[in-house]
Amino acid sequence: TVGDVIEVLKNSQGLAHLGATSLVMGLMEAGRIHLVADGPEDSFVPGTRYTRTDEQYPMSEVVRTLAPRFIESATDFATSYPILWPHISHLGITSAAYLPLIAQARPIGALGLLYSDKDGFTSDERNLLVALGSSIAQSLQRAMLYEQEHDLAEGLQQAMLPRRIPDVPGAQVAVRYRSARLGRDIGGDWYDVIPLPGGRVGAVIGDVQGHDTHAAAVMGQLRIVLRAYAAEGHSPATVMARASVFLHELDTDRFATCTYAEVDLTTGVVQLVRAGHVDPLVRESDGNCRRLPAEGGLPLGLSAEFGRLEYPVSTVELDPGQTLLLFTDGLVELPGADLDEGIQLLTAMVRNGPQDLQRLADRLCEEVDERGGEDDVAVLLLRRKVAHAPQPGGRLQQHVAQSDPEALSSARHMIRAAVRAWGAKARADEVELAADELITNALMHTDGGAIVTIRVLTGPERRLRVDVEDRSSALPRRRDAGEAGVSGRGLMLVDRLADLWGVESRGSGKCVWCEFVIPAHE
Incomplete structure (x- = not known):
């Protein structure tokens, strides 16, 4: 990250090797220079957190001209930058080097190295600092791209x-x-x-x-x-x-x-x-x-x-x-x-x-x-x-589509679990079989699916009721299945298994229901 690059420059003996006292760094943001490292402690100059490139500051100058600026003495600093110097004169700066940070032929910021016991720069020192500025610019560009890509990736992932x-x-x-x-x-x-x-x-x-x-x-x-x-x-x-x-x-x-x-x-x-x-x-x-x-x-x-x-x-x-x-x-x-x-x-x-x-x-x-x-x-x-956990008086409902065998299996599991949870385990097989017959009847003999509701009725005696609603107004009828018949036994089974059963007309269809008494000891 950009912070990592700055941390390396400030705390890895880099400044000591270069003989500099401290550094300042600014990065370009929306046409302005954003100060991201502000030199010695208590050296921040109010009003310089964001500066324009046309202002009379050393970082603005090197970004504007794309050329390094070597300040040879305190007098040179005071004469060249009269706005900035009064705010930093107490720091004992004797010279400074401001370098444009250029990546892919465009300025991405500026770096300033401040010295307190140095006067002037030799040709070799200038060449070294220019090369250093180029290297730092490449590192910063990679760091900035890394941060942008990471932010983009993280934002995309979180958005999804x-x-x-x-x-x-x-x-x-x-x-x-x-x-x-x-x-x-x-x-x-x-x-x-x-x-x-x-x-x-x-x-x-x-x-x-x-x-x-x-x-x-x-x-x-x-x-x-x-x-x-x-x-x-x-x-x-x-x-x-x-x-x-x-x-x-x-x-x-x-x-x-x-x-x-x-x-x-x-x-x-x-x-x-x-x-x-x-x-x-x-x-x-x-x-x-x-x-x-x-x-x-x-x-x-x-x-x-x-x-x-x-x-x-x-x-x-x-x-x-x-x-x-x-x-x-x-x-x-x-x-x-x-x-x-x-x-x-x-x-x-x-x-x-x-x-x-x-x-x-x-x-x-x-x-x-x-x-x-x-x-x-x-x-x-x-x-x-x-x-x-289920309490007496519970109610569950599920839709069973006509062409969805998994939904029929799901309804069976729902009924079986509800019967056990509501204290009617002794009648679980009877309830499941009767409900299965009513659901199958609705799916085979009507258009569309069925809505299955199972609930506990409270009163003098607890009853478990199964309702199966469909969109057909045709009432079911009991009929003889015959010796070899494979259908016709559904309602006969319901009649034998349930304590009560019946049919109710609804505005858009009917409801076939059956009830089972839940023994008190359960």
Whole structure:
């Protein structure tokens, strides 16, 4: 950086070797000279922090003329620069050398070396100082370009990441991003937290191939697309498949690894989809940490290219107090070690890390900073709050699209988890089977999808109710399936399994419902 260059000149015995007492330095900014090093302590002259090139100051002169100015004596200084001299005459300066800092044939600033026990400059000294000015100018130009590139890279990376993480009722969330490299070498790592209807939240972690601005640009587009598909209500597998097609159609040679987790914070059901990414971890409330193996598909972009868009969904449950850890491979890649060793070390670090989520995230990043490394790191930690455990009287709702088998499977998991969480475990199989029949009936015999709602009714006796709404006004009817029939038994099963069931007409369709009494001892 520019500060590093100045520090080397002032504190590396450079001034002593040159016999100078101190230095001043100014850099060009918007047509003015910005004073960035101001000589001896207490020597700053008010009004000279920014000066014009047409003013009567030595740095202005050398920038204007592109020629060095050697001041041979105090008298020469006082005569040539009457505005400046009265402010610095007490410093005991006997001579000075002001050098234009020229890089690529244009002035980028000026350097002044001040002497207190020297009169005049020999020809060799002048040649040495001119050469020194040229060398310093090149160093400063590289430093300025470095700072600009780093600021650009950092700004681009930050612009592509979410500006803020939304508050998630029922969960604590901590996110971190660390760039392991400086300069232009930024990465395509990203995280995102997506609020979803019905007490659900989407958690995303991903990594676009490459370490450059193109990777960051692709990452930004992919993050927005994933967010849009998830917000539209698509299942996790569909979100991944569509994102892969989008990346493939971007006409880029980059692919991306990604993990998408849709978490129902009321029931704790987590649906995980992994596209070539490292497995997540789960930290128990007592601090124990374990790997969460999840069947995966090809990275985004590659799965579309090879026509393998099927992404398996792994369903797990996140208990209150448990923490889901999503991260990019930069956190577990260690020199000379394989990925499994890195994950084992991370697991131990999480196990022994602080309980507080923000402090734990900081600790993981501190490890990255200490280790160095060649890759960026993104981390997302999501902890299900204990206070958000399901309570009697709960209600869950989910949309099931007609042509989306993953959504039907997701609805089954939601119902199964809710029944257990709400104290009706003894009737879980009955509730799930009856609900499955109603949902399948709606998908097969109506146009459009279905909306499934499961809730607990309080009263003299607790009842669990399942509503399945569709957009058809045609009422369902019981019919004989026949000896070889494969359909027609749905409503008969519901009638046998449920304590009550019925049909309600709605303005834009109907609702078929069934209720189950929850035994008091549960």
